[in-house]
Amino acid sequence: MTDASFMKTFYNGESLPLDAVPEVKLNDFLQAIIDAADHGWRISALFGEGTGPELTLYAVLSATGDGLIGVMRSRCNGNFPSITPYCPQANLFEREIAEQFGVVPEGHPWFKPLRFHQSFRPGYDAWGRADRSAILPGITDFYRVEGDEIHEVAVGPVHAGVIEPGHFRFQCHGEEVFHLEIVLGYQHRGIESALIGGPKPGTLHRMETIAGDTTIAHTWAHCMILESLAAVHIPAKAEVLRGIGLELERLANHTGDLGAIAGDTGYLPTSSYCGRIRGDFLNMTAVMCGSRFGRGLIRPGGTGFDCSQDQSDELLRRIAAARADLTNAVDLIWATPSVLARLEGTGIVARETAKELALTGPAARACGIAMDVRQNFPYGIYQMSQIPVVTARSGDVYGRTLVRWLEAEKSLEFLEEQLSQLPSGRYATHMKQPAGEKIAVALTEGWRGEVCHVALTDKAGRFSRYKIVDPSFHNWPGLAMALRGQQISDFPLCNKSFNLSYCGFDQ
Amino acid sequence: MLKTILARIHQKHRTMKYPDEPAQLPELFRGYPVLNAEACPAGCRLCADACPFGALSHETKTLSLDMGKCLFCRECELACPHGAISFSRDEKLAARNRGDLIVRSDGERKLTEALEAKMRSLFGRSLKLREVSAGGCNACEADVNVLSTVAWDLGRFGVQFVASPRHADGILVTGPVTENMREALLKTYKAVPAPKIVIASGACAINGGPFIGSPEVHDGVDGLLPVDLYIPGCPPHPFTILDGLLRLLGRIEQRG
Secondary structure: OOOOOOOOOEEOEEEEEEHHEEEEEEHHHHHHHHHHHHHEEEEEEEEEEEOOOOEEEEEEEEEEOOEEEEEEEEEEEEEOOOOOOOHHHHHHHHHHHHHHOOOOOOOOOOOOOOOOOOOOOOOOOOOOOOOOOOOOOOOOOOOOOOOOOOOEEEEEEOOOOOOOEEEEEEEEEEEEEEEEEEEEEOOOOOOHHHOOOOOOHHHHHHHHHHHHHHHHHHHHHHHHHHHHHHHOOOOHHHHHHHHHHHHHHHHHHHHHHHHHHHHHOOOOOHHOOOOHHHHHHHHHHHHHHHOOOOOEEEOOOEOOOOOOHHHHHHHHHHHHHHHHHHHHHHHHHHHOOHHHHHHHHOOOHHHHHHHHHHHHHHHHHOOOOOHHHHHHHHOOOHHHOOOOOOOOOOOHHHHHHHHHHHHHHHHHHHHHHHHHHOOOOOOOOOOOOOOOOEEEEEEEEEEEEEEEEEEEOOOOOOEEEEEEEEEHHHHHHHHHHHHHOOOOHHHHHHHHHHHOOOHHHHH | OOOHHHHHHHHOOOOOOOOOOOOOOOOOOOOOEEEOOHHOOOOOHHHHHOOOOOOOOEOOOOEEOOOOOOOOOHHHHHHHHOEEEEEOOOOOOOOHHHHHEEEEEEOOOOOOOOOOHHHHHOOOOOEEEEEEEEEOOOOOHHHHHHOOOOOOOOHOEEEEEEHHHHOOEEEEOOOOOOOOHHHHEEEEEHHHOOOOOEEEHHHHHHOOOOHOOOOOOOOOOOOOOOOOOOEOOOOOOHHHHHHHHHHHHHHHHHHH
């Protein structure tokens, strides 16, 4: 473990007085991040805060081994030296700081906008664009491979399927992809900038729609923040119901992905069955709260709905049926050599690369990295009831498929256990006002990986800054790396095996 | 091979009978609002104040709820101690005109009307749509996608989502229309051969949804493109989308 003396450490879901966050000189701050990353710490969040000429940079680092979260900060006047060349996982964070606050990480090797929006500080622009001038999405300096036999394939923002928009550029030599550049920002809705001064009426609904397929994981993280700032403890029943909601969300999405992966190998039986079974899991979430996406289920202070004996019995019945159907559908993958041949060895991400990029969720676990917020930074029900972490070693599409299936099995076991022993009592408690001048950090394990929310409050307990890191923020570069040296026809399959969020990234 | 056949038998035939048989909706589903202004004390604004998105208003003896702004989150229902607002399990929410999405306690309910005769003769038995996600959170997109799975089998109605606007008869838009997707949306619409239709699916596409008023979004499709069908919900249930599409095509007769 690294020298954590620069940082103040605490646990997931806790808050600290802001003045307890050590303020470090800029160079020491940056060096400490590099050192921590070298020793296995991950950057969970790295962001700027401030409206005036001087910025404060905050780093939230997490240490898988002992469940600690470390925070530190540094003042930053103008530009700062980029640490991305020494610490690749800082890449997107530095570009985000540049885009939001108009400062330049000097020496950044890949310095381009992420989301194509105006900076939070009028008059400051990292690319020297005129103040409030139109910023067009996808207009950037694209990486190009030169050569007579090189060709470029550009796709999007509007794709062929019913999916979100993004722009992909492939540098190809024949069928072989030398490089894939992914340009996002089309879904940008201005969530973070609007949170300054919050929470506001409607904030909760925006949290539910940061990434609509990850409603539970994001809303849970947001509620952990509010409850931590208000020093409110939620009833045991609410903790269990949140866990049930989160595992149903994971099951619905993993099931959909297993079907979509099979579909992209041209194997339609599993694709058709999983497409339907995914709906069974969404409908189970609707049994809990009326919404297939868990809208209204997670509320500050607990949950928005109780779960009666009839409901839990109904859920158990449905889970048994869905388990039988899902097992049957997914077994076909393992029994079909032509499907396995397509999955194995396709889209490999090396374990070292996954570590350097700080990939998260199934994408990391498929590379043998045993990291899962539920296990490493336990929160809520996962403090009482552990779900084993599943890994694969191959780092390819097969690995990402296998991890999803094994995780689905573990989630089913968790659901059956929890639903057969629901605690009695209340499902929500009264909320209080958030405390002023605090920092709170909440990590949850969404189905794509680590969801991180960080709140800083002002004297009145309003958010002076609210940072959201969706797992896709870490994982999009992983998809680009998986495509290197692949055939361009492997893209759909590789893409499905990651299934990343555009809006979660773009916010 | 044998295993594949046995699996096929295990998985059964699953396409549902809707619309010949009623929709199977969860007990807690929140559908068409039921408003009872008689329960409202004069000047009471508890529900209107509870709605973060301005979907409710209470004027003299009339309570109205704009389903185009409503996320069906029930904050209003929880805030009302008089029982003036509740949500039924009726999934039929779509409408042809923006104004028809406003439910009034003293008003008449208007379901989706079919397309005009000429458009109906063109699209009634075959409608190809291009989906454009313009800031959608992937919930609307997911529940549009689900219509193409075996349980719903949208193709049996002649409706299909296609890969190119050139192959489409219209577009179905989700999301509040971010500034960064505005141009792509307009270009996609332009690439669809006329005559063409526009469907705004979900609260975001109708009026901005939870992002209403955000400087980065356009509060929905209205004002950018002419909308032929509005489908409320956050996200709309697949039954709500299917009901709207089938009524638009004149495939369900006008009834409650």
